[in-house]
Amino acid sequence: MIPELGHFALILALIVSLVQGTLPLIGAHRVNNGGRAWIALARPAARAQFFLIVFAFVCLTWAFVANDFSVVYVAQNSNSRLPLEYRLAGVWGGHEGSLLLWMLMLSGWTVAVSLLSRHLPDAMTARVLGVLGLIAVGFLAFILFTSNPFERLLPAAADGRDLNPLLQDPGLIFHPPMLYMGYVGFSIAFAFAIAALLSGQLDAAWARWSRPWTTAAWAFLTFGIALGSWWAYYELGWGGWWFWDPVENASFLPWLVGTALIHSLAVTEKRGCFKNWTVLLAIAAFSLSLLGTFLVRSGVLTSVHAFATDPRRGIFILILLATVIGASLFLFALRAPKVGLGGSFGLISRESLLLMNNVLLVVACGSVMLGTLYPLLIDALGMGKLSVGPPYFNAVFVPLMVPLLVLMALGPLARWKHADLAAVLRRLTFAFVAAVAIAIAVPLLYGKWSPLTAMGVLLAAWVAGGSVVAIIERRRTGGLAAQPLHWWGMHLAHVGVAAFVLGVTMVSSFQEEKDVRMEPDDTVSVGGYSFRFIGVREAMGPNYRAMVGELELSRDGKVLRTMQPEKRAYLTSAMPMTEAAIDTGLLRDVYVSLGEPVGERAWSVRAYYKPFVDWIWGGCLLMALGGVVAISDRRYRMRKAAASTAVPQGAAA
Amino acid sequence: MRRLLPFALLALLVLFAGAASAREAAPTAEDVVVEKRMVAISEELRCLVCQNESLAASQADLAKDLRREIREQIQDGRSDQEIMDFMVGRYGDFVRYRPPLTGATLMLWFGPFALLLTGVVVLVVYLRRRSRRVAATLPALSAEEQRKVDALLGGTRDTTEGRKP
Amino acid sequence: MNRFLLPLGIFIVLVAFLAVGLNLNPREVPSPLIGKPAPAFELPQLHKPELSFAPKNMLGKVWLLNVWASWCVSCRQEHPILVDFAKTGSAPIYGLNYKDPRADALRWLKQYGDPYALSIADAEGRVGIDYGVYGVPETYVIDKAGVIRFKQIGPVTQDVLEAKILPLVKELNK
Numbered sequence: 001m002i003p004e005l006g007h008f009a010l011i012l013a014l015i016v017s018l019v020q021g022t023l024p025l026i027g028a029h030r031v032n033n034g035g036r037a038w039i040a041l042a043r044p045a046a047r048a049q050f051f052l053i054v055f056a057f058v059c060l061t062w063a064f065v066a067n068d069f070s071v072v073y074v075a076q077n078s079n080s081r082l083p084l085e086y087r088l089a090g091v092w093g094g095h096e097g098s099l100l101l102w103m104l105m106l107s108g109w110t111v112a113v114s115l116l117s118r119h120l121p122d123a124m125t126a127r128v129l130g131v132l133g134l135i136a137v138g139f140l141a142f143i144l145f146t147s148n149p150f151e152r153l154l155p156a157a158a159d160g161r162d163l164n165p166l167l168q169d170p171g172l173i174f175h176p177p178m179l180y181m182g183y184v185g186f187s188i189a190f191a192f193a194i195a196a197l198l199s200g201q202l203d204a205a206w207a208r209w210s211r212p213w214t215t216a217a218w219a220f221l222t223f224g225i226a227l228g229s230w231w232a233y234y235e236l237g238w239g240g241w242w243f244w245d246p247v248e249n250a251s252f253l254p255w256l257v258g259t260a261l262i263h264s265l266a267v268t269e270k271r272g273c274f275k276n277w278t279v280l281l282a283i284a285a286f287s288l289s290l291l292g293t294f295l296v297r298s299g300v301l302t303s304v305h306a307f308a309t310d311p312r313r314g315i316f317i318l319i320l321l322a323t324v325i326g327a328s329l330f331l332f333a334l335r336a337p338k339v340g341l342g343g344s345f346g347l348i349s350r351e352s353l354l355l356m357n358n359v360l361l362v363v364a365c366g367s368v369m370l371g372t373l374y375p376l377l378i379d380a381l382g383m384g385k386l387s388v389g390p391p392y393f394n395a396v397f398v399p400l401m402v403p404l405l406v407l408m409a410l411g412p413l414a415r416w417k418h419a420d421l422a423a424v425l426r427r428l429t430f431a432f433v434a435a436v437a438i439a440i441a442v443p444l445l446y447g448k449w450s451p452l453t454a455m456g457v458l459l460a461a462w463v464a465g466g467s468v469v470a471i472i473e474r475r476r477t478g479g480l481a482a483q484p485l486h487w488w489g490m491h492l493a494h495v496g497v498a499a500f501v502l503g504v505t506m507v508s509s510f511q512e513e514k515d516v517r518m519e520p521d522d523t524v525s526v527g528g529y530s531f532r533f534i535g536v537r538e539a540m541g542p543n544y545r546a547m548v549g550e551l552e553l554s555r556d557g558k559v560l561r562t563m564q565p566e567k568r569a570y571l572t573s574a575m576p577m578t579e580a581a582i583d584t585g586l587l588r589d590v591y592v593s594l595g596e597p598v599g600e601r602a603w604s605v606r607a608y609y610k611p612f613v614d615w616i617w618g619g620c621l622l623m624a625l626g627g628v629v630a631i632s633d634r635r636y637r638m639r640k641a642a643a644s645t646a647v648p649q650g651a652a653a
Numbered sequence: 654m655r656r657l658l659p660f661a662l663l664a665l666l667v668l669f670a671g672a673a674s675a676r677e678a679a680p681t682a683e684d685v686v687v688e689k690r691m692v693a694i695s696e697e698l699r700c701l702v703c704q705n706e707s708l709a710a711s712q713a714d715l716a717k718d719l720r721r722e723i724r725e726q727i728q729d730g731r732s733d734q735e736i737m738d739f740m741v742g743r744y745g746d747f748v749r750y751r752p753p754l755t756g757a758t759l760m761l762w763f764g765p766f767a768l769l770l771t772g773v774v775v776l777v778v779y780l781r782r783r784s785r786r787v788a789a790t791l792p793a794l795s796a797e798e799q800r801k802v803d804a805l806l807g808g809t810r811d812t813t814e815g816r817k818p
Numbered sequence: 819m820n821r822f823l824l825p826l827g828i829f830i831v832l833v834a835f836l837a838v839g840l841n842l843n844p845r846e847v848p849s850p851l852i853g854k855p856a857p858a859f860e861l862p863q864l865h866k867p868e869l870s871f872a873p874k875n876m877l878g879k880v881w882l883l884n885v886w887a888s889w890c891v892s893c894r895q896e897h898p899i900l901v902d903f904a905k906t907g908s909a910p911i912y913g914l915n916y917k918d919p920r921a922d923a924l925r926w927l928k929q930y931g932d933p934y935a936l937s938i939a940d941a942e943g944r945v946g947i948d949y950g951v952y953g954v955p956e957t958y959v960i961d962k963a964g965v966i967r968f969k970q971i972g973p974v975t976q977d978v979l980e981a982k983i984l985p986l987v988k989e990l991n992k
Contacts, residue, residue, distance in 0.1 A: 238710060245705055280825060287829075300839040302705050314840045322833045329826040336822040344787040347780055355780070359772040367765035373835070374752075374761045380838040383757045385847050387699045389707065389750025396765045515681045515688070522678035533678065595681075604681045701847065701952035714917070715952055718943050743950035745850040 003071050006059025007150040013052035013107075014140040020045035020133030024126035028199070031123050039122050042129040043114045049136060050111040057104050060149050061091050070156030073097060073149045079162035079572055081543040089173040090163045095297060095313075096149035098176060102293070103139050105177075105184040106132065113188060113213070120209060127195035128188075135187055138320045146313045162543070162572035171231030179224030179251060183289040185217020186254060189261065190286035193279045194328055197335045202275050207268035210282065212631040214265060215489075218258045219627030225251050226620030234580050239513070239591050239608045241616060244393040246301040249372045250292030256365035257285045260358045262627075267354050271416060272342035274355065280332060281358070287325040288365075294321055300376055346418035353411045353419075360404040367396050405459040405501065408494060409466025427473070431465025446510045446611065456505025464498035467491040489630025496622025503615030512609040515595075519602045527609025529590045530554050531563070536594070536603055544570040544577075549594040549603065553583060565594040565605075589613045687727045694723055694736055699748050707750060849950050849969045856883070856960050857948040864915050864923055864937035871912070871938045873964060880990045882911040882983070883958040884934070884974075885946065887918045888926035890954040896973035897930050903979060904933035909959075909987045913937035916946050916954055959983060961990045 020042060027038025060073075064087045069075040077094040078087055086093075092101040110132045117125045143149070192210035196202045228251070233241040242248065261281040268278045295301055298314030345351040371388045379385055409431060413424050439458035443449040470491060474480045512526040518533035525531070534550040547567045553560045563581035570577065580593040588611045595604030682688035695708035700716045708716050708723075719740075726736050740748050752758045851857075860872040873883075884900060886893045904911055913934035915923045920939060927937070940946055949958065952971075959968040968986055970978055 302844045329829055333820055333822040333826055341787055359776050363769045363772050366768050370764045376839040377835055379842050380835050385747045386752045387747055387750055391697055391751035516678040517681045518678040522676050524678045747847045
């Protein structure tokens with residue numbers, strides 16, 4: 001009965017979103033012609049849709065909690081022995097449920113807009129909510145017609161097929177919701193852009209309104225991607241953190257464009273420039289989220305993460321994608337020629353530096369996309385099959401990031417309108433000297449100096465140095481306390497990038513790895529740490545049998561702790577899973593994973609020393625935190641009146 | 654019997670010594686150097702039976718066999734290129750994660766740099782054209798006026814962002 | 819031309835490719851061995867391990883090499899089709915028993931029928947690597963000159979047999 005209620009709620013939600021996606025848009029179009037009543041429908045419809053989706057989501061969750069194996073989706077993705085937390089997270093462990101999560105996020109963002117948009121003109125709010133309603137129509141139709149999570153299985157299965165063991169991890173609880181918050185969050189930036197194009201009011205006010213939403217989505221996406229990367233790191237058992245898998249790339253593409261977008265929004269808001277470009281980026285960020293959805297769920301590319309596929313779904317998503325993006329790009333082509341230019345600025349200025357940032361990020365995005373889709377293009381042209389993997393992406397992507405990092409220190413120091421490059425560089429002398437010193441010293445300290453390592457350290461220190469210089473200068477002029485939060489947010493995020501770059505450089509230059517055969521009492525040492533193998537014992541988990549290794553970690557003869565990597569055999573799956581044991585530290589991880597038994601008491605063991613690896617995710621966390629700090633800025637929380645002016649506050653003084 | 658005693662003592666000693674100061678574990682691989690080269694080569698290769706994993710990372714049977722094959726070929730003194738050719742000869746270019754530069758991959762390898770070049774050229778052309786258009790729409794300022802405006806707008810600080818008025 | 823139409827144009831091209839991509843199978847890899855001589859080997863026969871088999875024995879004949887194993891689930895799916903095909907006598911099928919314990923393989927043939935003129939035991943899978951085998955079952959059509967002319971990856975279906983293998987065999991036998 002409850003699954004049917006959930007199904008019914010989805011159908012109602014589709015009807016409500018049809019209303020939300022049509023009437024308010026028409027009302028906003030004829031605002032002086034009796035459209036007000038229809039405009040007023042937008043907010044209640046958004047809320048009703050949210051409640052219906054939440055209800056449906058709760059119904060599906062209930063089916064998981066109650067082990068209702070008469071629901072196909074539950075029978076495929078759960079099992080009566082599955083611990084409760086994974087039954088809850090299992091709701092989004094497969095295609096249908098994760099789409100419902102997508103939908104939940106969309107309606108959540110929509111309702112947030114409806115609640116936090118009181119300072120916006122009603123017609124604008126109606127348009128934004130209307131566009132979001134249309135997206136909801138598309139996705140609800142997709143769920144109901146091709147991927148209904150409430151479909152019944154009659155007769156019911158005796159027990160479920162179980163959640164993929166790879167997913168039975170806390171990572172599943174946090175990673176997809178965060179990632180989807182990011183993906184779907186770009187729909188708000190998209191809706192604002194479309195609303196602005198529809199109304200013809202493509203001005204700085206639009207940029208100001210959509211800026212906090214975009215930053216929020218970007219912060220979620222950053223956090224979500226970082227969580228996924230961390231999950232892969234500790235779960236897959238060989239210590240990698242990024243694999244350039246098509247599905248990873250699918251989440252990375254909107255991130256790159258989203259990063260470009262938050263920068264160009266800054267220019268559009270403050271200076272009224274690049275409006276067309278910013279709108280195009282807002283459309284692109286969400287389009288790439290949709291493209292990602294298509295790639296993951298249609299089976300056109302092979303990936304470790306891909307969902308089980310059904311050609312009907314691929315066709316449906318492709319049509320949805322073509323309609324949504326095609327229509328918005330068409331609208332863009334219609335409206336963009338009439339948009340004004342905005343203020344003037346010199347060839348060297350903060351504006352032009354931010355444009356350069358955009359060019360580099362968009363080219364990086366284009367390159368990753370080219371590599372991801374190239375096998376498909378070649379195959380579609382009948383030119384054979386090929387694979388594009390990590391060696392390609394590393395060769396292409398890294399060089400593109402170098403100029404970006406170089407410019408990153410300059411941008412925040414350059415003036416709007418017209419900057420004096422020589423003066424900016426002079427101010428950065430200290431940062432440059434310090435960065436060079438660090439780049440010489442740090443690799444030597446770790447025992448091996450190489451140009452590439454030094455280059456990475458140099459860039460990281462340079463980026464961080466740029467922020468340090470900016471902060472010191474403000475302090476000297478006594479303005480530090482008066483700096484707005486978004487200024488701090490930007491520097492926090494930039495320092496995060498520096499930390500990330502340092503982490504990547506250090507771990508790829510100085511990690512140590514040993515693959516050994518260990519009998520009890522054998523030791524292996526990596527990076528100055530020593531593991532003594534105590535033995536392996538058997539243990540039972542709720543739905544798996546595990547071989548638990550015990551190793552004593554010590555350094556300079558001092559015992560630090562016992563580490564317990566596991567090898568699990570899940571009862572419902574033939575696939576063995578490794579659970580690495582990691583000792584996390586500020587400056588290094590030591591990582592050990594259990595391989596196969598290779599003798600009566602001997603096991604193969606992999607031990608790693610990974611310097612600075614946590615800086616990779618720490619850096620991402622700082623970036624996301626920077627986003628959060630930036631949106632807490634009070635200027636986003638007020639004033640209808642002030643919002644409509646494009647003139648920066650400083651200039652009026 | 655007597656003659657055996659020293660040996661027994663020695664054996665005991667070794668046993669205790671073993672417990673007190675543990676032995677360094679032996680690498681799983683017979684030859685660490687060969688293993689390193691094998692891993693480097695197999696990271697460039699795609700596992701055919703997996704969804705999308707490198708030969709180095711995969712635990713599939715075929716991947717294990719192919720790693721063994723690579724190891725043996727290294728021990729036979731074959732070069733990396735010869736081993737790569739061996740793989741491509743059997744499974745096609747599909748196994749290479751780094752596609753070779755051919756007519757079909759020109760766009761893949763040069764696309765990013767062409768894109769960057771286009772981006773930069775378009776940017777510069779756009780900025781020049783834009784400043785001309787903006788200048789045309791604004792009343793012209795004399796050099797003296799321009800200096801004053803600049804001084805007013807930005808001269809007192811580094812950026813216009815920030816401080817509340 | 820409105821330059822703002824450019825993004826739309828690029829997007830339409832992309833969608834066209836994606837649409838074509840939907841009908842392709844990214845997991846199917848064409849063999850580079852087609853049109854090349856079948857790699858030489860010499861392996862013991864499955865039933866009489868004291869005897870060996872080499873592809874050069876087959877020069878002058880059109881034949882099929884079918885890679886199979888008792889642990890391979892989809893081999894069971896194609897097996898009846900092979901059994902029927904063997905009865906027609908249009909071309910002999912040689913089985914390459916891939917990474918299979920001998921007893922299992924023999925039991926399997928007894929249970930499901932033996933369409934093979936003879937089977938060859940590739941216990942370590944080395945010949946499989948030379949032939950670029952990656953998904954058992956696989957089937958090769960080899961011509962009189964010992965050149966591989968066709969490869970089926972995955973089970974031979976009735977459709978594949980009638981549309982591709984039979985006409986090819988007829989053509990090669992002319």
